Amino acid sequence: MISQTAEYALRAMVCLASREAEALPGHVIAQITQVPASYLHKIMKQLVHAELVSSQRGPSGGFRLTRPSSQITVLDVIMAVDPIKRISHCPLNLPEHAHSLCPLHRRIDDTIGQACDAFSQTSLQSMIENQS
Amino acid sequence: MISQTAEYALRAMVCLASREAEALPGHVIAQITQVPASYLHKIMKQLVHAELVSSQRGPSGGFRLTRPSSQITVLDVIMAVDPIKRISHCPLNLPEHAHSLCPLHRRIDDTIGQACDAFSQTSLQSMIENQS
DNA sequence: AACATAATGGATATTGACATCCATATATCT
DNA sequence: AGATATATGGATGTCAATATCCATTATGTT
Numbered sequence: 001m002i003s004q005t006a007e008y009a010l011r012a013m014v015c016l017a018s019r020e021a022e023a024l025p026g027h028v029i030a031q032i033t034q035v036p037a038s039y040l041h042k043i044m045k046q047l048v049h050a051e052l053v054s055s056q057r058g059p060s061g062g063f064r065l066t067r068p069s070s071q072i073t074v075l076d077v078i079m080a081v082d083p084i085k086r087i088s089h090c091p092l093n094l095p096e097h098a099h100s101l102c103p104l105h106r107r108i109d110d111t112i113g114q115a116c117d118a119f120s121q122t123s124l125q126s127m128i129e130n131q132s
Numbered sequence: 133m134i135s136q137t138a139e140y141a142l143r144a145m146v147c148l149a150s151r152e153a154e155a156l157p158g159h160v161i162a163q164i165t166q167v168p169a170s171y172l173h174k175i176m177k178q179l180v181h182a183e184l185v186s187s188q189r190g191p192s193g194g195f196r197l198t199r200p201s202s203q204i205t206v207l208d209v210i211m212a213v214d215p216i217k218r219i220s221h222c223p224l225n226l227p228e229h230a231h232s233l234c235p236l237h238r239r240i241d242d243t244i245g246q247a248c249d250a251f252s253q254t255s256l257q258s259m260i261e262n263q264s
Numbered sequence: 265a266a267c268a269t270a271a272t273g274g275a276t277a278t279t280g281a282c283a284t285c286c287a288t289a290t291a292t293c294t
Numbered sequence: 295a296g297a298t299a300t301a302t303g304g305a306t307g308t309c310a311a312t313a314t315c316c317a318t319t320a321t322g323t324t
Contacts, residue, residue, distance in 0.1 A: 058291025059299045103259040118243045127235040190321025
């Protein structure tokens with residue numbers, strides 16, 4: 001459903017959300033979220049690039065959210081690190097399906113759409129009640 | 133959302149559904165569905181093992197559905213070749229999440245569940261109107 | 265019996281996601 | 295200025311999913 005990378009990114013973002021306004025260094029996030037530290041750095045870079053988190057080098061530096069956790073959705077995070085691809089045309093490339101998907105891919109894409117909707121309606125804030 | 137293998141399996145099953153009762157050899161299915169023939173054989177073997185299709189060797193042999201297409205769902209096909217895994221426990225293995233998922237994984241698993249529901253409510257038959 | 269057709273099984277190759285490592289750049293503190 | 299802490303960038307390694315290939319087995323036809 002979602003990739004390992006997206007799972008890691010979500011853990012890191014929930015971790016940051018639960019300590020809002022505090023800058024957390026990468027190795028601390030890695031320790032808390034159980035994500036391999038060296039790989040997490042790759043992911044954090046993508047989140048910085050997507051402007052979901054800001055970074056600060058040097059002592060007492062680290063990462064923090066750029067927006068309140070209520071304004072960041074699960075979908076935002078997923079799309080930043082591992083974009084969900086919608087099916088825009090039938091992979092068979094048949095001429096008769098040029099402008100509308102065949103029933104199979106119509107159905108699959110609808111389901112992808114439902115998942116995106118669900119993820120877009122869930123903010124990070126809503127995940128930090130009771131959260132470790 | 134679904135793996136390449138599941139996509140291939142679905143194409144093959146829809147292909148068989150649209151030619152019900154006729155045995156189609158693997159290379160014909162491969163040609164129609166644009167799935168690499170040698171890889172398709174691997175997949176067909178899994179579908180046979182799951183008893184969604186039966187196979188017949190020799191001349192005029194091939195594959196055919198074991199049940200009417202109205203009684204096979206998209207989920208049946210996906211689970212046969214690439215089982216969707218539900219999240220049964222928090223991957224962090226925290227003691228406080230031993231018996232209930234944390235909000236993040238609760239949300240993700242709910243979405244997986246919704247997708248499974250959608251796929252389980254869609255029969256192969258419903259995909260063969262207008263289908264090539 | 266011989267032949268042709270088709271599935272099955274097993275070994276191997278390719279590719280991309282995941283992961284590690286090391287060097288470098290940047291910032292803070294004393 | 296020097297030392298330390300931290301992010302960044304690039305090269306490389308690992309592994310599972312995907313894909314290919316060839317030999318073997320089964321079945322129908324002549």
